[in-house]
Amino acid sequence: MSEESKRTTGAQSETRAGKFGEYGGQYVPEVLMPAVEELADAYERYVLDNEDGFVDDFRQRIREFGGRPTPLSHAENLSERYGFDVYLKREDLLHGGAHKLNNALGQVLLAKYMGKERIVAETGAGQHGTATAMACAYLDMPCEIYMGRTDVNRQRPNVFRMRIHDAEVNPVDVGSGTLKEAINETMRDWATNVEDTHYVIGSVVGPHPFPAMVRDFQSVISEEMREQSRDQLGQLPEAVVACAGGGSNTMGAFASFVGSARLAGAPEGSQEPAPDVDLLAVEAGGSSLGVDKAEGYAPNSASLSTGTEGVLHGARTKLLQTEEGQIVESHSVSAGLDYAGVGPELAYLVDEGRVEPVNVDDDAALEAFHRLSREEGIIPALESSHAVAYLEEYEGDGPVVVNVSGRGDKDLDTVIEESAARDIAGAPTMEVFEE
Amino acid sequence: MTRSEIRAAFDDGPALVSYVAAGDPSADATKEYVEALVDGGTDVVELGLPFSEPVAEGTTIQNAIKRALEAGMTPEAYLDLVRDLDVDVPIVCMTYYNLIYQYGDEAGPEEFVAAAADAGISGFVVPDLPVNESEPMYEACREHGLDLIFIVAPTTTPERLESMLDRTTGFVYVQGRLGTTGARDEVSENTPEALERLQDANVPKAVGFGISSGEQAREVVASGADGVIVGSAYVDIIADGVENDLPTEEVADRLEALAAELKAGARKGLPEPERK
Structure with missing residues (x-):
């Protein structure tokens, strides 16, 4: 990596359309676009501008419930x-x-501020699903997790943890039964229940504003x-x-x-x-x-x-x-x-x-x-x-x-x-x- | 702009738009199935090019796509199949953006749109390409005289609807319900409302997502649609053929019969004096 290229890359805020250079964007079915736009608006108001004290609330909860700061x-x-x-x-x-709670708690809390009534999430190994289930139990939100059949079979303890937190776990039988099929299926659920449901995506992927x-x-x-x-x-x-x-x-x-x-x-x-x-x-x-x-x-x-x-x-x-x-x-x-x-x-x-x-x-x-x-x-x-x-x-x-x-x-x-x-x-x- | 072939397919009463996944369960079978659907009264063929991550599809079409990919369907084989089809109705390519984007030497939609136009495709439906990301695809389609058909969802806002209609040629695809594709027993109660919103649109309106019978087709046309789009109900017949190892001709006959039922149903949806 050259010194020059380092210096020229300063703060790189994404544009409103969520582009990082040519990357990013919003390549989702039209049925989801209004929800994605609503979320982008909520992201700007609550997460960036601390409307209604959202970020103060998040920071307090991630300290008191999550145990931050970590050493x-x-x-x-x-x-x-x-x-x-x-x-x-x-x-x-x-x-x-795991670090997963930072995001899960933030998104479930945001969904509450937005007036959403139901949470769906995908999970691969089960860490994000578990974090989301924990956050939903804590914030009293109904929660459904999609998990590939292969992952359900090889990650039993995490399935049980999610169930113990009162989340529904839906095995996905299509394809190889792993993370990408679980994401596909969660997007389908979201497309069906988009009016009252928030999709807590587990990583810096997906359409803007998720990344x-x-x-x-x-x-x-x-x-x-x-x-x-x-x-x-x-x-x-x-x-x-x-x-x-x-x-x-x-x-x-x-x-x-x-x-x-x-x-x-x-x-x-x-x-x-x-x-x-x-x-x-x-x-x-x-x-x-x-x-x-x-x-x-x-x-x-x-x-x-x-x-x-x-x-x-x-x-x-x-x-x-x-x-x-x-x-x-x-x-x-x-x-x-x-x-x-x-x-x-x-x-x-x-x-x-x-x-x-x-x-x-x-x-x-x-x-x-x-x-x-x-x-x-x-x-x-x-x-x-x-x-x-x-x-x-x-x-x-x-x-x-x-x-x-x-x-x-x-x-x-x-x-x-x-x-x-x-x-x-x-x-x-x-x-x-x-x- | 000259009137597109796809739009012209709506001229003689309510149009039947029929979807199957190319290569399900083989390219040869698809050729026979498409020809049977056209014999049954199909006005526009929507031929799916299978992508490994079909997020807009319900279980029925996901399985069809899986069968097609396992049987070796590729974008090249798809274009060969299109060239090989002996039908006189327009063919719409339904696929996901990544396949269009990757085709050829340069990233971007230009090369696939050119190759598709050359093979005889008249338009595209790309479910994961919303209007706000559609500029390069729209330009490529314009350049090659193809229609880019957008899906209007029950959740579409008035602002988004306007920007879609600005770019829509051919017909507008009205998604009859929330969720994914898949045959249902009843027409969504939202359908009349969805069509109402589009009454000023200057392109034909075809309703899809969940239609599987002649009676439903009648109801949708009676609600003001200019056409019906059917996919999963055909794919169920194809899946049954695969499961029970039925001869291709028998499956083709059943597809033709369903297309005829849907077409007849759609015609019945028109007020008496307008029926042909």
Whole structure:
């Protein structure tokens, strides 16, 4: 990344039509357009202008219910290993165990301010569904979650968590039964019940205003990172590292440094561009990069690194697709990164040279999962393990802030099984405990 | 602008617009099915080009698209099929924007619109391309003399309706109910209201989403529609054929019979003196 390109990319507010350069936009069926326009209007009034004290209310609730601010922890043993200071932004300590609540709480609260009476949401691994179900229980809103059949079968505990919070969980049987089918089906529900229902989309994807609005709710992460860096490090970090699937924790960790965060009530100066901070988006390299065109399958989820421009789920962005434009099945050992698209703002920031896309493969992520658990006493989500893994390749002098977007309790079955099957370095032996 | 072929298809009384997904369950079968639908009285064929993420479709058409993709349907094969069709009614391509956008060497709609025009397509319906994102597609269609048909939803605001009508040629596609495509037993009670809003439009109005019988077609035309759009009811017949391994001719006969019933029903919706 050249110094010049960094300097020329300052605050990049999207236009009213929600374009980030050529990316973004509103590619949805007409039946949804009035709801999307109504939401864009509500976003501007409540989220950007703090009408009716909405943002004050949100900030208070995410503190008192969510447990913000999350700590910035100095990882002493990793710092010693790498020879530069490593700090961990602890979104794993947010209520629910992942950054997802920032957005879910923000949107469910917004839906209440808008007078909506029902919430629908998609979920892949179940983290966003769980966060939405929690927020709906807390704010007393009826909630229905769509989840692909494959994901329902492999993420039972999260299905039960959603049910325990009184949410309906609707399995989606079409296609491969994973995240993109769940998004399709939630959009169909929204198109049917658009008059009283709000769709809480789980990432910085979808039609405008979702990518901007989800970024802003998640921007509390980087807003705190800046304050905490100043207080604890006495300087801004050299680099911020975050994993990228759809990109909500990524944009949350980057937005304040990019200068695009627009959530009202931020501390003075915390939304000014900080062009000297390198921003690294770590994608799931899966088992190998590229798309198998003949099979319509990508053994990875690296849409920023390898994807091509196209239109999916309401936005123009970078996608894993065939040359003809059919969307392919992606892969990652981490269900939360397993998506063929990515947020349009990230696609734009990569083209502008402001964000550098990198990737680590399944094995490296599993190794990092065990390393952080062993060395620092923190079990990271497999998604976040990708960000942690990149430290092995990082060549700067630090300090580096890694966004630990969630905790890994949900991944234990996968990790034990996959670590044994792949003979992952540093994984503990579990054989003696098996019946 | 010269009157389009699609618009002219509405000249002789209420028009029947019939949808099937190309390649469901094979390109050869689709050719026979389309010809049968035209023999049954179809005035405009709406031929779906299958996309992997059909967000506007209900289960019936989602499954049809899945069968077509599994059978190997591609944009090139689609254009070959269109060239191969032996029918004298206009053909509308119904697909999602990403396939149009990706076609050819340069990103953008220009190349696919040109290739479609060359193959004999007369217009497009693109459910995930609302009017505010339609500029490049609209320009490409204009350049090649094709109609870009917009869907007016029950939720469409007056401002949006106006900007759609400014760009609409061919006909306007009136979405009869909220939600996705799919056969229903009853006509939506919102239909007369939806048509009322469009009474000043200077293009024909065709109603879709949920129509499956001659009686429903009659009702919709009696409410003021200039045509009916039917898809899922045909696709149910095709799906039944696949499930029970029926011969293509038998499925084609059933499609022709349903088209004839719908067309007759639509005619009955006209006041007596206007019937032909």
